[in-house]
Amino acid sequence: MDRRRNTAVGVRRAGVVRERVLGTSKADQSARMFPALVVGVMAVVVMVSGVVAYPALAGALGVPARRAGRSARSEKVSARATRSALSSGSTTAWTAVPSMNTSLFRSNHLRGVSCATSTFCVAVGYFDNGFVDQTLIEQYNGRVWTQVASPDTSQLQANVLSDVSCASLAYCVAVGFYSNGFWDEPLVEAFGGAGWEIVTGEGDSAAGSQKLYGVSCAIPGNCALVGDSLANGAWRSLVGAFQAGSWSVSAGHQGILYGVSCVASNYCVAVGDRVELEAWQALIMTYDGTLWSLQTAPDTSASQANILRSVSCPSVSFCVAAGSVWSGILWQTLVDTWNGAVWSISLTPDTPFPDNDYLYGVSCSTSIYCVAVGAHVTHGLIETYHAGVWSITPSPDSSLASWDVFWGASCAHHGGCVAAGTRGIFDGTVRQTFVERSGTPGAQGYWIALSNGAILGFGNGYTYGSAASIFQGASGGGGQSPIVGVARGPNALGYWEVASDGGIFALGDAKFYGSIGGAVLNAPVVGIAATPGGHGYWEVASDGGIFAFGSAKFYGSMGARHLDKPVVGIAATPGGHGYWEVASDGGIFAFGSAKFYGSTGGDRLYAKVTGIASTGS
Numbered sequence: 240m241d242r243r244r245n246t247a248v249g250v251r252r253a254g255v256v257r258e259r260v261l262g263t264s265k266a267d268q269s270a271r272m273f274p275a276l277v278v279g280v281m282a283v284v285v286m287v288s289g290v291v292a293y294p295a296l297a298g299a300l301g302v303p304a305r306r307a308g309r310s311a312r313s314e315k316v317s318a319r320a321t322r323s324a325l326s327s328g329s330t331t332a333w334t335a336v337p338s339m340n341t342s343l344f345r346s347n348h349l350r351g352v353s354c355a356t357s358t359f360c361v362a363v364g365y366f367d368n369g370f371v372d373q374t375l376i377e378q379y380n381g382r383v384w385t386q387v388a389s390p391d392t393s394q395l396q397a398n399v400l401s402d403v404s405c406a407s408l409a410y411c412v413a414v415g416f417y418s419n420g421f422w423d424e425p426l427v428e429a430f431g432g433a434g435w436e437i438v439t440g441e442g443d444s445a446a447g448s449q450k451l452y453g454v455s456c457a458i459p460g461n462c463a464l465v466g467d468s469l470a471n472g473a474w475r476s477l478v479g480a481f482q483a484g485s486w487s488v489s490a491g492h493q494g495i496l497y498g499v500s501c502v503a504s505n506y507c508v509a510v511g512d513r514v515e516l517e518a519w520q521a522l523i524m525t526y527d528g529t530l531w532s533l534q535t536a537p538d539t540s541a542s543q544a545n546i547l548r549s550v551s552c553p554s555v556s557f558c559v560a561a562g563s564v565w566s567g568i569l570w571q572t573l574v575d576t577w578n579g580a581v582w583s584i585s586l587t588p589d590t591p592f593p594d595n596d597y598l599y600g601v602s603c604s605t606s607i608y609c610v611a612v613g614a615h616v617t618h619g620l621i622e623t624y625h626a627g628v629w630s631i632t633p634s635p636d637s638s639l640a641s642w643d644v645f646w647g648a649s650c651a652h653h654g655g656c657v658a659a660g661t662r663g664i665f666d667g668t669v670r671q672t673f674v675e676r677s678g679t680p681g682a683q684g685y686w687i688a689l690s691n692g693a694i695l696g697f698g699n700g701y702t703y704g705s706a707a708s709i710f711q712g713a714s715g716g717g718g719q720s721p722i723v724g725v726a727r728g729p730n731a732l733g734y735w736e737v738a739s740d741g742g743i744f745a746l747g748d749a750k751f752y753g754s755i756g757g758a759v760l761n762a763p764v765v766g767i768a769a770t771p772g773g774h775g776y777w778e779v780a781s782d783g784g785i786f787a788f789g790s791a792k793f794y795g796s797m798g799a800r801h802l803d804k805p806v807v808g809i810a811a812t813p814g815g816h817g818y819w820e821v822a823s824d825g826g827i828f829a830f831g832s833a834k835f836y837g838s839t840g841g842d843r844l845y846a847k848v849t850g851i852a853s854t855g856s
Contacts, residue, residue, distance in 0.1 A: 332633075332677065333621060333632065333633070333634045333635065333658075333675045333676065333677045334635060334675060334676060334677075335635050335673075335674070335675050336384065336657075336674045336675060336676050337383070337384065337674075338362070338377060338384045338659075338672040338673065338674040339377050339384050339385060339386040339672065340366070340671050340672055341366045341368075341375070341386070342366075343664075343669075343671070344669060345366065345367040345368075345369065345669065346366065346367045346661075346669055346670040346671070347364070347365075347366040347367075347375060347661070347670065347671050347672045348364040348365055348366070348375070348646075348660075348661045348670055348672070349362045349363070349364040349375070349377070349646065349647070349659040349660055349661065349672045349673070349674070350363060350364040350365075350399075350400065350401050350402065350646045350647060350659075350660075351363050351364070351400070351401060351402035351403045351413070351600075351646065351647040351659070352403065352647045352648070352649050352657055352658075352659040352674075353403045353404050353405040353411065353649055354379070354405060354649055354657065355405045355406070355407050355408050355411075356408065356703050356732065356747060359378075359379070359380070359381075359405070359408050360378065360379035360405075360649075360657060361376065361377070361378055361379075361403050361405055361411050361413075361430070362376070362377045362378075362379070362384070362403070362647075362659045362672075362674065363375065363376050363377075363389075363400035363401075363402070363403040363413045363415075364399075364400055364646075364659075364661075364672070365398065365399045365400060365415075368394065370394075370395070371394075371395065371396060371397040371398075371418075372397045372398065372399055373389075373391050373394065373397075373398050374389040374390070374391055374398045374399070374400045374413075374415070374426075374428070375389065375400070375672075376388075376389040376400070376403075376413065376428075376435060377672070379657075381732075384674065387434075387435070388434065388435065389428065389435050390428065390435060390436060390437045391417070392417045392419075392426070392437065396417050396418050396419065396420070397417060397418040398415070398417045398426060399415045399416055399417070399426070400413045400414070400415035400426070400428070401414060401415045401416070401450075401451065401452045401453070402414055402415075402451075402452060402453045402454050402498075402647070403454065404454045404455050404456040404462060405430075405456070406456040406457070406458055406459045406462075407459050408432075409430075409431060409432035409459075410429075410430065410431060410432070410456070410459035410460070411429070411430040411456075412427065412428070412429050412430075412454050412456055412462050412481055413427070413428045413429075413430075413435075413454065414426065414427050414428075414451035414452070414453070414454040414464055414466070415450070415451060416449070416450040416451060416466075422447045422448040422449075422469075423448045423449060423450050424442060424449055425440065425442050425449050425450065425451045425464075425466065425477070425486075425488060426451065427440055427451065427464070427481060427486050429481075429484075438481070438484065438485065438486060439485065440479075440481075440485050440486030440487055440488070441485075441486070441487040441488070442468075442487075442488055443468045443470070443477060443488055443489055443490050445470050445490065446468035446469060446470040446475075446477075446490065447468075447469050447470060448468065448469040449466065449467070449468040449469075449477060449488070450466045450467055450468075450477075451464055451465070451466035451477065451488070452465060452466045452467070452495075452496065452497045452498070453465045453466070453496065453497055453498040453499040453509065453549075454481070454499065455499045455500050455501040455507060456481075456501065457501040457502065457503050457504050457506075457507075458503075458504060460482065460483065460484075461480070461481070461482055461504045462480065462481040462482075462486075462501070463478075463479075463480055463481075463499050463501050463507040463509070463526060464477070464478070464479040464480060464481060464486060464488055464499070465477060465478055465479075465496035465497070465498070465499045465509045465511070466488070466495075466496060467494075467495040467496065467511075468488075468490055470490065473493065474493070474494065474495055474514070475490040475491060475492070475493055475494070476490070476491040476492050476493070476494050476495060476496040476509075476511060476522070476524070477489070477490065477491065477496065478491040478496065478509065478524070478526070478531045491524065491531055492513065492522065492524065492533050493513055493514060494511055494512055494513030494514060494522040495511045495512055495513075495522070496509045496510065496511035496522065496524065497510065497511045497512075497547070497548045497549065498510050498511070498547070498548060498549035498550045498560075498600075499550065500550045500551050500552040500558065501526075501552075502552050502553075502554060502555050503555075504528060505526075505527055505528030505529075506525070506526070506527065506528075506552075506555050507525065507526035508523065508524070508525050508526075508550050508552050508558050508560075508577070509523070509524045509525075509526070509531075509550065510522065510523050510524075510547035510548070510549070510550040510560045510562070510575075511546075511547060511548075512544075512545065512546045512547065512562075515541065516541075517541050517542045518541070518542055518543055518544040518545075518565070519544045519545065519546055520536070520538045520541070520544075520545050521536035521537070521538055521545040521546070521547050521560075521562070521573075521575065522536060522547065523535075523536040523547070523560065523575070523582060534582065535581075535582065536575065536582055537575060537582055537583055537584045539564050539573070539584065542567075543564055543565050543566065543567065544564065544565040545562070545564050545573060546562045546563055546564070546573070547560045547561065547562035547573070547575065548561060548562045548563070548598065548599045548600070549561050549562070549598070549599060549600045549601045549611075549647070550601065551601045551602045551603040551609065552577070552603070553603045553604065553605050553606055554606060555579065556577075556578065556579030556606075557576075557577065557578065557579065557603070557606040558576070558577035558603075559574060559575070559576055559577075559585075559601050559603050559609050559611070559624065560574065560575040560576075560577075560582075560601070561573070561574050561598040561599075561600070561601035561611040561613075562574075562597075562598055562599075563596070563597045563598060563613075568593075569592070569593055569594070569595045569596075570595040570596060570597055571589045571595075571596050572587045572588070572589055572596045572597075572598050572611070572613070572620075572622065573587070573598065574587045574598070574601075574611065574624075574629065585629065586629065587611075587622060587629045588622065588629060588630060588631050589615075590615045590616075590620070590631070594615045594616050595615060595616065596613070596614075596615045596620060597613040597614050597615070597620070597644075598611045598612065598613040598620070598622070599612065599613045599614070599644070599645065599646050599647070599660075600612045600613070600645060600646055600647040600648040600658070601648060602648045602649045602650040602656060603624070603650065604650040604655075604656075607624075607625065607626050607627070608623075608624065608625055608626075608650065609623070609624035609650070610622070610623055610624070610632075610648050610650050610656045610658070610677070611623075611624070611629075611648070612645035612646075612647070612648040612658045612660070613644065613645060614643065614644035614645065614660075617642045617643065617663075618634075618636050618643055619634050619636055619643040619644060619645045619658070619660065619673070619675070620634075620645070621633075621634045621645070621658060621675075634658075634675055635675070636662075642662070642663035642670075643660065643661070643662045643663070643673055644660045644661055644662075644673075645658040645659065645660035645673070645675075646659065646660045646661070647659050647660070655676075655677060656676065656677045657674065657675070657676045657677075658674070658675045658676070659672070659673070659674050660672075660673050660674075661673050686725055686727075686734060687725075688722055688724065688725035688736055689707075689722070690721040690722050690723070691707055691721070691722070692705050692706030692707035692722045692736060692744070693705050693707040694707075694725070694734070694736070694746070703732070703733050703734070703746045703747030703748075704746045704747070705736070705744075705746065706722055706736045706738070706744040706746075719738070720738040720739040720740035720742065720763075721738060721739055722736050722737065722738050722739075722744075723737060723738060723739050723763075723764060723765055723766065724736070724737045724764075724765070724766040724767040724808075725737075725767070726767045726768055726769040726776055727769055727773065728745075728746075728747055728748055728749030728750075728769065728773045729748060729749070729772065729773030729774065732747050732748045733745070733746050733747020733748040733749035734746055734747060734749055735749050735767060735769065735776055737754075737764055737766070737767040737778055738756065738764070739763040739764055739765070740755075740756055740757075740760065740763070740764065741754055741755030741756050741758065741760060741764045741778055741780075741786065742754050742755075742756025742757070743756065743767075743776075743778075743788075749773065750774075750789075752774075752775055752776065752788040752789030753788040753789070754778070754786075754788070755778065755786050760780060761780070761782055761784070761798075762780045762781040762782035762784065762805070763780060763781055764778050764779065764780050764781075764786075765779060765780065765781045765805070765806060765807050765808065766778070766779045766807070766808045766809045766850070767779070767809070768809045768810055768811040768818060769791075769811065770789070770790050770791050770811065770815040771811070771813060771814065771815040772790065772815070774789050774790040775787070775788055775789025775790035775791035776788055776789060776791055777791050777809060777811065777818060779796075779806055779808070779809040779820055780798070780806070781805040781806050781807070782797070782798060782799075782802065782805070782806065783796055783797025783798050783800060783802060783806045783820055783828065784796050784797070784798030784799075785798065785809075785818075785820075785830075790815075791815075792816075792831075794816070794817050794818065794830040794831030794832075794833075795830040795831070796820070796828075796830065797820060797828050802822060803822070803824060803826070803840075804822040804823040804824040804826065805822060805823055806820045806821065806822050806823075806828075807821060807822065807823050807847070807848060807849050807850065808820070808821045808848075808849065808850040808851045809821075809851065810851045810852050810853040811853060812831065812832050812833045812853060813853060813855050814832060816831050816832040817829070817830055817831025817832035817833035818830055818831060818833055819833050819851055819853070820851075821838075821848055821850070821851040822840070822848065823847040823848050823849070824839065824840055824841075824844065824847075824848065825838050825839025825840050825842065825844060825848045826838050826839075826840030826841075827840065827851075
């Protein structure tokens with residue numbers, strides 16, 4: 240059967256095989272077992288002036304489906320595979336990043352931060368306009384922070400933004416409150432790709448003062464909102480949702496909810512505190528898509544105040560809530576952890592006595608890497624959870640600061656996070672925005688692709704979503720084919736994943752140029768290589784057939800030719816005018832400008848060859 244499916248790019252079989260030495264190989268006798276097999280790795284070389292990374296919500300970045308009928312499912316990254324890859328890692332250093340202020344002589348505050356990718360981050364807060372507070376929104380493009388226009392109900396009414404959640408490059412929601420002259424009302428603003436707009440909704444009709452403190456969007460158009468309301472002299476939590484362009488909130492359990500994290504539209508966790516007889520105690524609630532339910536929260540003591548300010552859930556079986564506890568002498572850090580069955584108090588470090596320590600924000604990229612931020616005395620406080628242990632991480636406070644505090648944090652990959660807050664200048668009465676990020680500018684990195692579609696990023700290999708949200712299982716659960724390779728997109732700000740049926744998943748800024756997904760193939764696809772400019776790619780099948788898309792040109796293949804052993808990988812030449820195919824016995828096939836430099840074809844091997852990479856020069 241003719242396997243030439245893409246006539247638009249002229250896929251064909253004709254071509255000159257430069258050389259190949261035929262041989263045999265010994266079957267591979269060993270395999271490293273993972274719940275989802277590692278099927279590919281792609282190196283990344285990125286030069287970035289200020290790199291941050293944030294939770295890339297799989298399925299929310301416009302991932303083109305290979306064919307109709309793909310269902311969206313939550314990404315499940317194997318903790319075992321992740322732990323193995325990170326077991327020898329170390330805490331990443333933090334550096335200050337310049338941020339914007341409306342005036343050097345008036346206060347500017349950042350209270351929440353969220354990023355869809357490493358080059359699209361949003362931080363929100365408020366600034367003093369000389370009369371009242373007004374909303375402040377800043378955006379990060381991977382190099383610099385800039386202030387963007389944000390609406391207010393009135394220049395004579397106080398408007399404050401407390402938190403923000405970005406589910407994609409073109410969808411963010413920020414929440415807070417404004418004063419109507421008598422009491423506070425909920426404030427919700429949304430970004431749809433063009434600009435920020437105030438969104439109307441329905442508040443708690445029985446309440447007087449109402450404020451929103453937290454928001455989390457699992458997918459564009461579906462967000463959870465939390466806060467508090469005051470009615471008849473009693474504080475009650477506010478819970479609600481932003482859906483279909485409008486929002487509504489209602490009173491929940493007695494207490495206040497400060498933070499919320501949604502894994503999916505039917506699983507959210509919110510945290511705060513509630514009034515008890517002796518002291519404020521931790522408050523934890525969960526949402527199943529229909530109802531909010533009160534959960535059993537651990538407390539250090541009935542007589543000690545336990546306050547949770549933020550929560551982060553990378554999966555339904557792992558969440559971290561951060562806050563502070565009053566020991567009777569001073570405030571100390573508090574972290575509660577959910578293991579899928581119960582909440583428990585985790586051991587966290589504190590600065591030396593007599594410093595007070597507070598945690599206000601937390602973000603987890605996986606179940607083994609989290610960052611919690613806050614303050615101690617006059618300095619910002621950063622604590623890192625890595626492979627089961629919390630530790631205090633040094634952070635460079637502002638040189639002009641008399642008081643620094645981090646109010647929010649966000650992480651998307653291991654070691655790449657951002658913390659946003661305020662710093663005091665002059666005598667401390669004027670506050671300015673303060674941002675730090677972890678990760679080393681200019682460092683190299685790579686992505687690892689698992690057969691279930693999950694992507695693990697290391698170094699500067701920031702994640703931009705994965706195919707795991709579109710299909711499930713390393714064995715092609717639900718009729719889907721496993722992922723067999725990954726290739727770097729343009730500027731290392733995205734990548735392509737390829738499945739064994741030839742389907743392509745384009746993530747981040749990697750564009751979809753076509754695929755052979757859905758076609759009947761003589762042999763499964765086993766690898767992918769991208770053009771140097773990132774505007775095209777080649778797929779290679781185990782019979783040596785080549786499929787070229789976008790700017791990638793066809794230079795020949797081993798399709799329809801006899802092979803002693805199947806092809807297992809492909810590598811492009813540095814100039815993109817040729818490529819090499821490699822077989823499991825080490826035989827090399829060179830096409831286009833690719834030169835033949837030798838092979839192991841014909842040699843006796845004690846393990847199968849599984850891949851090939853170009854030296855790049």
